[in-house]
Amino acid sequence: MEDLTWPRPATLVRIGLVALVALWILGPSMLRSALPIWLVFLVAVGLEVQFLVGALRAGPQQAPDRRPQQVDLDRYGFEPDEDELDEDDLDDDQDELEVAAEPHPFLPPVRRFVLGLGLIAALVLAIWLVDSRTGWDSLDGPTRGKAAARFSAEASRIAGKEVSIYCDESRDYVGAVQHADGVAVVGGDLALLTPEICHDLYRLAFDDETTGARTGRALAVLAHEAWHLRGERDEGTTECYALQSGVELGVRLGLSESTARQLMRQQLTENALRGAGSIEYRVSSECRNGSRLDLDPEGTAFP
Ligand SMILES: [Zn+2]
Numbered sequence: 174m175e176d177l178t179w180p181r182p183a184t185l186v187r188i189g190l191v192a193l194v195a196l197w198i199l200g201p202s203m204l205r206s207a208l209p210i211w212l213v214f215l216v217a218v219g220l221e222v223q224f225l226v227g228a229l230r231a232g233p234q235q236a237p238d239r240r241p242q243q244v245d246l247d248r249y250g251f252e253p254d255e256d257e258l259d260e261d262d263l264d265d266d267q268d269e270l271e272v273a274a275e276p277h278p279f280l281p282p283v284r285r286f287v288l289g290l291g292l293i294a295a296l297v298l299a300i301w302l303v304d305s306r307t308g309w310d311s312l313d314g315p316t317r318g319k320a321a322a323r324f325s326a327e328a329s330r331i332a333g334k335e336v337s338i339y340c341d342e343s344r345d346y347v348g349a350v351q352h353a354d355g356v357a358v359v360g361g362d363l364a365l366l367t368p369e370i371c372h373d374l375y376r377l378a379f380d381d382e383t384t385g386a387r388t389g390r391a392l393a394v395l396a397h398e399a400w401h402l403r404g405e406r407d408e409g410t411t412e413c414y415a416l417q418s419g420v421e422l423g424v425r426l427g428l429s430e431s432t433a434r435q436l437m438r439q440q441l442t443e444n445a446l447r448g449a450g451s452i453e454y455r456v457s458s459e460c461r462n463g464s465r466l467d468l469d470p471e472g473t474a475f476p
Pocket residue numbers: 397401408411
């Protein structure tokens with residue numbers, strides 16, 4: 174029997190999720206960098222699934238006990254034998270009533286589950302909308318031009334020649350569909366980055382803001398495309414060089430050396446975990462201190 178005077182656990186989880194997302198959108202950027210919101214959504218979906226499975230396992234809800242109370246039985250002095258007979262009759266009637274009233278006992282949990290997923294989808298949409306209003310697209314033209322010039326100068330240092338970095342606002346070449354944060358022609362002089370990567374780089378270089386692992390990823394992507402422009406074709410080698418160059422790049426854009434190293438090491442670890450889906454982007458086991466891919470064989474720090 175469900176207690177209707179208290180909210181269900183699922184309701185409490187949903188209220189908590191809405192509050193967390195509101196805080197994430199309105200709160201300090203520290204929270205944004207510290208809390209991976211997509212992980213929060215993943216946990217929320219997991220909880221919804223758990224509530225659904227729990228509700229389906231529990232089966233149809235028990236009807237309230239309408240049998241005579243013991244106190245009444247005592248007062249009106251029913252004979253025990255007669256009483257038991259009455260109870261059996263009542264039970265049979267009740268079973269029939271339950272079946273008639275609830276032809277699909279599993280439907281309400283499913284409906285609640287769909288409702289929960291709908292709420293999560295709405296919150297994801299809200300965050301996506303806020304991001305598009307506050308992201309790279311929200312910067313004015315001259316600011317974006319200035320930022321792209323800075324990214325080009327940094328890429329040119331790594332490439333060893335004059336190269337240009339463009340932020341692909343139209344997403345014609347880069348983005349989720351192409352499965353890439355950036356694209357470059359090997360040995361060429363032009364690379365494209367997604368607006369998200371550009372914005373993370375912009376925040377670091379111009380606003381002194383870091384967004385945790387996203388900043389690390391943005392540095393690695395810019396360095397990666399710069400190494401392609403330099404002429405490196407092999408993806409694993411390119412990424413290994415990029416994570417090493419990313420340290421100096423990060424420092425030049427405003428990070429402390431220890432933070433820059435920590436971010437690049439994190440990228441190296443994530444690269445190994447990501448591996449299975451994109452084997453060609455995976456750095457080889459040779460990407461370590463003192464190997465042939467070590468750009469600074471004398472140094473002890475890696476990357
Ligand atoms: Zn590549």
